[in-house]
Amino acid sequence: MSAPRVYVPADAAALSVGADAVAAAIAAAAQARGIEIQLVRTGTRGMLWLEPLVEVDTADGRVGYGPVNPADVASLFDAGFPDAGAHPLGLGRIDALPWMARQQRLSFERVGVIDPLSLVDYRAHGGLAGLQHARDTGADAVLQQIIDSGLRGRGGAGFPAGIKWRTVAQAPGPRKYIVCNADEGDSGTFADRMLIEGDPFALIEGMAIAGLAVGADRGVVYLRSEYPQAIAVLRRALALARADGLLGAHFDIDLRVGAGAYICGEETSLLESLEGRRGQVRAKPPLPAHHGLFGRPTVVNNVLTLTAVPWILRHGGKAYADFGCGRSRGSMPVQLAGNVRHGGLFECAFGITLRELVVDIGGGTASGRPLRAVQVGGPLGAYFPESLLDTPLDYEAMAAAGGLLGHAGIVVFDDSVDMAAQARFAFEFCALESCGKCTPCRIGSTRGAETLAKVSRGIAPEANLKVVEDLCTVMTDASLCALGGLTALPVMSAIRHFREDFGP
């Protein structure tokens, strides 16, 4: 029998709270005690308040301990480690924890479970079955499965993936591209990062299936430079996939690293960046599906869109569509962030309410103070007051409530927040990250920040708030892309729901 496995995450968030030191302490203690173990570095389960979370195997599944400090390691071994002995940090069976049991972990099923850089592990946990199915059934059948699944783009706009793929499949041309958007610039989001660090072969498989479906033999991942750990993991995974023959002349993937521009998450700006230019937004049409990278028909999809694909092919489009509500089908990896007691990655079917997520699952604020506001969907998403927390997580319902779902990042604020400062920040961020193409976005955002500063100093608040509202209208109507076009959402939602903060 091989040595018992001990699992310690090597996800960037786990590393940031000392997972490497814990892994080293475990290895040293095992050696000192003459106990043979096999240390496996995994992704994270997404329960970030429990990191570093250490797991061991038992007859009825993995059990966990956390959060573990290097100083706890000796007592873990005293308690019988790596046999699952009782210990104050013991959490019991991981799958039985409410956080895990309440999820529908489809895309994240392997994250935190397997060694992300082991193709053996990947295959043993269902990996590559989707690609095999795609090869067996052919491009048309794959397109049909994706259309049947109801999968919509997870990068923000929610465009049906199947329609996009079909457009590219039908576009003429000898060369096409699959571009994975891993720019993940929204504050409060980290699902792309966790997936890449925890299960990179799922992204590779998803892109290979997309290539097969539309007739593309080249893919590109545009990964932001702020994620050095994800870059390192994906680079190694690509090399392993090439050595294995999974990637090669039939389909290969280039890894390109961003350079700190939020706007490069916008798909046409991203393509400009890949072509070696300033990341300025292109007018649409032409759509990237017709005229994308180097003018070739191109699928641009978010990491989570592409990593939903292997599951869909393995279980069928219909099975995926059985999850969710309304026109939002399947599951969404929600990210609970900011001032929340239990935060992290929680993948569930659409339809769950913000209140369930933030209060029941997240446990309210981390500070213990009353919750005041929740921003959903990144810097271009609306601020919701407590009274709107019963809004279900669903593209249409979020829009009806005056917000957007975006990449499903939920940022919690307690009652110490100054919503006028948050509104001002939204303008400042727009000014900082504007690509400069449209005047309302470039200039209006700076004007907006200045005007809100006047409001906070008590200078003609009513008149100046009217100026802000007019600015927002112009930016919404006259911006080429959603950076300028949606900055009004955080600004105006803050004013509408938290008017009392706008004054001296």
Add this chain to the structure above:
Amino acid sequence: MADTPEFDVRVADALIAAEIAAARDFYGEDANGATALLPILHALQARFGCVPAEAVPLVAEGLNVSRADVRGVLSFYHDFREAPAARHVLKLCRAEACQARGCERVAAHLASAHGLRPGQTRDELTLENVYCLGNCTLGPAALLDERLLANLDESAVDALILGLKESGS
């Protein structure tokens, strides 16, 4: 971060040629003039700590684009610097989720107790702002060189700066 070497034309030319070849290799005829530009700028900065002015004509020549094109790209992206930073760079996240967890207090403390404002260098440390590092549940977050930090507060920052001073001397 190690000390970065002096600019060297031969080294720069080799880095540029390698990135151009890699792009041609992957994209074939699609690898037009500028395709390799961002990888080149990253490679130069990794090697020399910045993209120095002397490198711009070499890059332009290698890619057959104008110097203005190269400068335009250099200035567009927040990552690239035209002068080297200090031995260590601390990128403090100032985005919303970290705001909700107190990053503004950390920034204020860096300014008042350590005389460090974004864009400034003191001793062996350059401070910069960044907007989200994907550690939004464990903020305030920062990147110290390539190491991700979590749960920063005033005392954590004091300890970090003290540690850098001690390891530097």
